[in-house]
Amino acid sequence: MGDEEGVNEDRYAAFLRGERPDDILIYLHEEGVGSIEELAEIGVRVDDGVVLVLPGDDGRAAFQRATGLDAMDFAGMAMNTEGEIDDDCTGGTCPDADGSDDHYVKFVFAFVEEQNEAVGGIYAEGDVCHGYAACACGTTYSEKSVLDAQ
Numbered sequence: 001m002g003d004e005e006g007v008n009e010d011r012y013a014a015f016l017r018g019e020r021p022d023d024i025l026i027y028l029h030e031e032g033v034g035s036i037e038e039l040a041e042i043g044v045r046v047d048d049g050v051v052l053v054l055p056g057d058d059g060r061a062a063f064q065r066a067t068g069l070d071a072m073d074f075a076g077m078a079m080n081t082e083g084e085i086d087d088d089c090t091g092g093t094c095p096d097a098d099g100s101d102d103h104y105v106k107f108v109f110a111f112v113e114e115q116n117e118a119v120g121g122i123y124a125e126g127d128v129c130h131g132y133a134a135c136a137c138g139t140t141y142s143e144k145s146v147l148d149a150q
Helices: 001-018 038-044 057-069 069-078
Strands: 023-029 044-046 049-055 105-113 128-135 141-145
Touching: 001 023, 001 044, 001 049, 001 141, 023 057, 023 141, 038 044, 038 049, 049 057, 057 105, 069 105, 069 141
Parallel strands: none
Antiparallel strands: 023 049, 023 105, 044 049, 105 128, 128 141
């Protein structure tokens, strides 16, 4: 299990550097997960949840099994509201936050699009992470950000 944990952490770090554009990142808050320890065996345990980085089709299927939502339908819904998603994709700031404890990220779906100067805009600046989050209050939101070159 120790070797697998290291592989999962390496995969997660590589995703955040933009080195895994064919993979999907899923963050699941521990409040919505039946067995966080079982998921941690195939992902990376973080403070209040688990991160999975999986190949595209597997990632979308795992997202649907975990949330009951089609990944691309969820992304389409979340992209209608801009918000802030943490650089490590394990949290964010709900645009409807009012200072109560009812605002924390339940789950995140993210993927990376490689730098594309022909497209222009932020895509010319570097690899872009597309993040889509669901807050515990029911608000969904998204953020696109250029990944730091490391």
